[in-house]
Amino acid sequence: MPKKILVVDDSAVIRQVEETVLVKAGYEVASANGGKEAIGKMETSTFNLILTDLNMPDIDGVSLIKQVRASVKHRLTPVVMITTESKDSKKQEGKSAGATAWMVKPFTPEQLLSVVKRIIG
Amino acid sequence: MGSNDQLENLFREEAAEHLAVLESTLLELEQRPQDPELISQAFRALHTIKGSGAMAGFDTIAAIAHEVEAVFVQIRQGKLQASANVIALTLSAKDLIRSWLDPLVQVSPDAKARMHSACQAILEQSPDAAPAILQGPHKQIQDTERQTVSLARIVWAPHADYFQNGSNPISILNELNDMGSCQTTTILDSLPGLEDLDTETSYLRFEVLLQTTKNENDIRDVFIFVEDRCDLNISVSPADPSQGDAASQSIGVQPTVVGAEGSLQSGLPSQVPTRESSPSNRPAESASSIRVSAQKLDSLVDLVGELVIAQARLAQLATNRADDELFSVAEDIGRLSAELRDNTLDIRMVPIGTTFVRFKRLVHDLSSDLGKDIQLETEGAETELDKTVIERLFDPLVHLIRNSCDHGIESQEARRKAGKNPVGTVRMLAYHSGQSVFVEIRDDGAGIDPVGIRKKAIASGLLDENAQPSVEELYKLIFLPGFSLAKAVTNVSGRGVGMDVVKRSVEALRGQISITSEPGKGTTFRLQLPLTLAIIEGLLVAVGEGKFVLPMSLVEECVELTALDIERSHDNRLANVRGELVPYIRLRDCFGSSGERPAIEQVAVTTVEGKRFGFVVDGVVGQHQTVIKSLGRMYQDVRGLSGATILGDGTLALILDVPALLRSVEQTA
Numbered sequence: 013m014p015k016k017i018l019v020v021d022d023s024a025v026i027r028q029v030e031e032t033v034l035v036k037a038g039y040e041v042a043s044a045n046g047g048k049e050a051i052g053k054m055e056t057s058t059f060n061l062i063l064t065d066l067n068m069p070d071i072d073g074v075s076l077i078k079q080v081r082a083s084v085k086h087r088l089t090p091v092v093m094i095t096t097e098s099k100d101s102k103k104q105e106g107k108s109a110g111a112t113a114w115m116v117k118p119f120t121p122e123q124l125l126s127v128v129k130r131i132i133g
Numbered sequence: 134m135g136s137n138d139q140l141e142n143l144f145r146e147e148a149a150e151h152l153a154v155l156e157s158t159l160l161e162l163e164q165r166p167q168d169p170e171l172i173s174q175a176f177r178a179l180h181t182i183k184g185s186g187a188m189a190g191f192d193t194i195a196a197i198a199h200e201v202e203a204v205f206v207q208i209r210q211g212k213l214q215a216s217a218n219v220i221a222l223t224l225s226a227k228d229l230i231r232s233w234l235d236p237l238v239q240v241s242p243d244a245k246a247r248m249h250s251a252c253q254a255i256l257e258q259s260p261d262a263a264p265a266i267l268q269g270p271h272k273q274i275q276d277t278e279r280q281t282v283s284l285a286r287i288v289w290a291p292h293a294d295y296f297q298n299g300s301n302p303i304s305i306l307n308e309l310n311d312m313g314s315c316q317t318t319t320i321l322d323s324l325p326g327l328e329d330l331d332t333e334t335s336y337l338r339f340e341v342l343l344q345t346t347k348n349e350n351d352i353r354d355v356f357i358f359v360e361d362r363c364d365l366n367i368s369v370s371p372a373d374p375s376q377g378d379a380a381s382q383s384i385g386v387q388p389t390v391v392g393a394e395g396s397l398q399s400g401l402p403s404q405v406p407t408r409e410s411s412p413s414n415r416p417a418e419s420a421s422s423i424r425v426s427a428q429k430l431d432s433l434v435d436l437v438g439e440l441v442i443a444q445a446r447l448a449q450l451a452t453n454r455a456d457d458e459l460f461s462v463a464e465d466i467g468r469l470s471a472e473l474r475d476n477t478l479d480i481r482m483v484p485i486g487t488t489f490v491r492f493k494r495l496v497h498d499l500s501s502d503l504g505k506d507i508q509l510e511t512e513g514a515e516t517e518l519d520k521t522v523i524e525r526l527f528d529p530l531v532h533l534i535r536n537s538c539d540h541g542i543e544s545q546e547a548r549r550k551a552g553k554n555p556v557g558t559v560r561m562l563a564y565h566s567g568q569s570v571f572v573e574i575r576d577d578g579a580g581i582d583p584v585g586i587r588k589k590a591i592a593s594g595l596l597d598e599n600a601q602p603s604v605e606e607l608y609k610l611i612f613l614p615g616f617s618l619a620k621a622v623t624n625v626s627g628r629g630v631g632m633d634v635v636k637r638s639v640e641a642l643r644g645q646i647s648i649t650s651e652p653g654k655g656t657t658f659r660l661q662l663p664l665t666l667a668i669i670e671g672l673l674v675a676v677g678e679g680k681f682v683l684p685m686s687l688v689e690e691c692v693e694l695t696a697l698d699i700e701r702s703h704d705n706r707l708a709n710v711r712g713e714l715v716p717y718i719r720l721r722d723c724f725g726s727s728g729e730r731p732a733i734e735q736v737a738v739t740t741v742e743g744k745r746f747g748f749v750v751d752g753v754v755g756q757h758q759t760v761i762k763s764l765g766r767m768y769q770d771v772r773g774l775s776g777a778t779i780l781g782d783g784t785l786a787l788i789l790d791v792p793a794l795l796r797s798v799e800q801t802a
Contacts, residue, residue, distance in 0.1 A: 025189050
């Protein structure tokens with residue numbers, strides 16, 4: 013069974029890029045345009061990995077990560093936060109919320125795949 | 134490239150939306166420059182344009198968005214004001230981006246440069262004018278000049294909660310592996326036993342030897358996300374002998390051996406203590422005991438059994454020959470083989486305490502499952518039993534303990550009401566007595582009500598309504614198949630595997646089980662077990678041509694049975710043993726022996742479960758210590774026989790399974 017990844021970003025472009033790359037690599041991908049939709053999707057299905065943007069209008073990435081960690085089903089699921097900021101304070105914030113790893117935007121398809129493969133194989 | 138076009142179009146649409154939002158936000162911001170919500174909104178719009186622009190290949194747009202975003206970061210942090218100047222700049226940046234979204238518009242480098250300097254001018258007003266602000270979307274140039282190989286020793290211990298944020302140690306190890314030649318040792322010493330293992334807790338530690346061109350900071354970067362949830366110790370030394378001998382000596386690495394994977398390990402000082410602490414290197418322990426496979430022991434016991442049989446033949450031969458010299462040799466061999474037999478059997482003896490420990494855990498788990506407070510007390514842990522007996526005793530004991538915890542011990546309230554200690558106690562004790570070991574399981578619970586058993590037995594058709602059995606007889610009904618006193622099926626017991634199974638397994642070990650109970654005070658199950666399964670003390674009897682062995686532990690006495698006795702009992706098969714009538718059967722009838730019945734027969738009176746029963750035989754040969762041989766697969770289901778033994782003259786004697794024989798008699802009666 014292919015591993016399932018949830019892609020969360022308010023930008024359709026980013027979602028499109030991530031989805032294309034990951035589907036090509038054989039993963040099953042679902043996408044959400046923000047924290048709210050992501051939480052809804054997590055209730056109905058189970059994911060092996062969650063990729064999330066940090067700055068999103070409804071529920072931002074950090075609160076999303078916190079909710080993931082508090083959920084019964086996904087509390088041990090790896091979450092990669094994707095940020096345009098390489099600043100440590102933002103990383104710290106995501107990290108203390110329970111993020112597993114981070115990636116800096118923009119990234120190449122190879123970078124995305126290598127991070128995803130490292131975490132869920 | 135279709136997908137690229139699609140992506141670009143997607144970005145154009147999305148960016149146009151965001152730019153529209155940005156514009157209206159900026160106009161509002163002009164009115165309320167302090168409104169944090171508006172500042173955030175503008176920031177987010179720029180942020181998204183930057184991120185998705187870079188992904189869709191609109192690098193210039195991303196760069197401009199990034200520069201303006203940097204201004205808004207400062208505003209958000211309160212370091213800059215959303216002045217008219219800033220708003221004007223942002224609006225013009227927005228217009229610029231808007232125009233660049235049109236595929237036909239050429240990006241003019243001039244406009245880009247102007248935008249850049251305008252942003253920088255504003256940013257310089259910020260107290261922490263950051264020179265690195267441009268780094269964002271641009272590739273950082275890696276320092277690739279360092280190519281010296283160094284050897285890093287990484288000791289990494291993820292904390293117990295390591296998995297709690299989705300981290301998996303394997304990804305870190307993979308990453309290290311990608312950095313160079315890598316050898317990982319997993320240290321398992323804090324790994325608990327299976328029953329205590331929590332799958333969401335990390336117990337492992339890793340020691341990684343990494344030969345790499347990367348420096349210590351690169352290695353530390355791998356751990357950047359997990360550094361506060363692990364203990365990490367990295368020491369790096371040059372692997373090249375020409376570079377800094379002092380450094381390598383300080384951590385004890387022999388630079389010359391580095392390179393071959395096998396020798397990497399030996400070069401590291403901290404590996405040495407781990408080896409030394411391994412059990413095989415503790416001389417004191419290895420001298421006091423060795424581990425031998427049970428199989429080897431079994432074959433030794435078999436051989437000793439053969440020897441004992443051969444010795445019996447020799448002894449018989451020596452007696453017949455009346456040769457003094459032969460007789461004295463036979464006597465010596467007899468003494469030696471008896472000693473050898475006892476010693477060999479003693480090797481197989483294991484203290485029962487090893488199983489007691491497992492029951493502690495069982496009772497602990499049961500008490501939480503049942504919501505009761507139960508403690509297990511054990512006594513006689515040092516009592517030794519044959520290894521096989523202990524192993525095969527485990528399941529019946531589990532069943533009995535479950536029963537005591539579930540049905541025996543009352544709930545805490547019931548105990549308080551009855552004026553008992555709310556903490557229930559289950560006691561397990563083991564002790565030697567004669568040729569047997571007794572194991573008792575006592576609970577201080579409600580006890581078993583004989584009236585309840587009676588009702589239940591009548592209801593399930595096991596007892597006639599008019600029967601008036603004694604209390605002991607009623608308790609014995611518990612061991613009948615299909616009898617359950619459980620009011621409700623619980624997770625713990627009462628699922629149909631009844632006490633009859635326990636009884637059968639105990640009897641398969643040539644043991645007996647009995648029950649005593651006092652309503653309100655508790656119940657005791659007593660198991661009587663043979664010391665060993667390999668040898669029994671038996672009474673050798675003759676029936677016709679054949680010889681049989683009755684286990685001595687069951688035989689009470691032998692009396693004569695004369696024709697007069699038979700006549701007096703009107704052929705009811707009852708023998709008068711000092712005034713008490715004892716039912717009997719003729720082994721001759723059971724096994725269809727040929728030949729005439731002698732005028733005076735013998736009755737071997739046995740006691741099984743408190744009942745006396747006689748076996749009529751032609752003659753009693755005497756007490757005989759027998760090595761039990763199994764009958765083999767062909768005859769293992771023959772009822773009434775538990776094995777065979779070879780006698781001194783080379784003939785065979787069958788060993789009777791007295792309880793099974795009695796059951797079959799009861800069934801045919």
